[in-house]
Amino acid sequence: MDRIDTMRVFARVVERRSFIRAAEDLGLPASTVTDAVKTLEARLKVRLLHRTTRQVRATLDGEAYYQRCLTILDDIEEAESAFSGTRPRGVLRVDVQGAQARRLIVPALPHFFAAYPDITLYLSETDRFIDLVREGVDCALRTGEPKDSDLIARRVALLPEVTVASPAYLDRFGTPERWNRLDGHRMIGFHSSATGGVLPLEFMAEGTLRTVMLPSVLTVNGADTYKAAALQGLGLIQVPRYAVAQNLADGTLVECLPDTPPSASPVYVLYPRNRQLSLRVRIFIDWIATLYGRQIPDTAVR
Incomplete structure (x- = not known):
């Protein structure tokens, strides 16, 4: 595992506060994730994580390194996506209120996957306000004015x-x-x-x-x-x-x-403030805005 992959592993462990959940997200064995973080700590000669039987959390040094990792990983993805022909890929985790998922989004997904075959979508359904970072969610679709100032909100529709x-x-x-x-x-x-x-x-x-x-x-x-x-x-x-x-x-x-x-009820896509949008998240948000504009005429926010 190279340094960039190790950064991705470490960042996901910090966000999920769990080696097991991070491994599931990344499609890796839990032992591989654990070994990667141990090797990283040995190379940096600093303890990055506090480990307990219930959860894992970053140390002060670990939090600082995590923020640097986010910047580096975002810069890499941005640089790669700047070249023509680059296709969005990877797992995209989106949380949606159930009624909108069933009536608006799921029926249109065959067209989404035809356009972006290298994206794997994990669609969860809740209507509560969740901690996107800690629950490993890339973005959430919510109806109503957002109250969480730690999230960036893009309005994509206005529902009569x-x-x-x-x-x-x-x-x-x-x-x-x-x-x-x-x-x-x-x-x-x-x-x-x-x-x-x-x-x-x-x-x-x-x-x-x-x-x-x-x-x-x-x-x-x-x-x-x-x-x-x-x-x-x-x-x-x-x-x-x-x-x-x-x-x-x-x-x-x-x-x-x-x-x-x-x-009318506004619909927002919410995502974490402390990171740039990945290519696959940007594409999904634009797709959602277009989808709502097409299925609910005169309601999309342009």
Whole structure:
């Protein structure tokens, strides 16, 4: 293993805080990773890592060396990608909210892999805010304004939202006529992992965002369950228009209060601030922006 490969191994161990997880990420035997770090420490004559039975973390010298490694590795990748014909390759780890992964990204992946056959994609699904570096994630796709200042955020889309209910609900409770006259109506509660509470309904009225909290007999924390409950007539919900486009077309859900829609939801790609984007991450972000612009017309941020 040459010095550059050793730097890559060491950097991944620091990021994952584990020899085993770093080995899995790199497709190497755990013993190879351990030996590489031991050889590196012997060559530098300094201890780079604190090792315990539960985790591995960098020493002060190790953290300084890790930062230098990132700079060197980024410079190498940038230099190599500057030559024409260089193809992005390697494992790309992306974390996505589940509904967007299933409805927007996965159906388009055959085209992505046809264009970039040397990229292997690991797609995980969560809606919580994760530590990208420690969990070994290259970038994350999130809806809503980002709160983590340690990450760089690139907005790739703006998703129109819509208020909907089932015909059965409207038959029972009536069709809402105004956002501020919803007495007697109910909503399906959506518990947000970002806020830690149930989200109110939102309405843009005369350029001002208004919020309304209605009674609910059901609260959920998953997008698919949220829509499924609305289809059963359990209350009003607010979701991205793309998520219910087919339901609106076939009449299983009906749009309500179209003159005062919810505010549009921004979609961001988040990635660590302390490193340059690799070629494969840059390509994926550009692909996502193009994909959202094509599948959700007039919403992509250019």
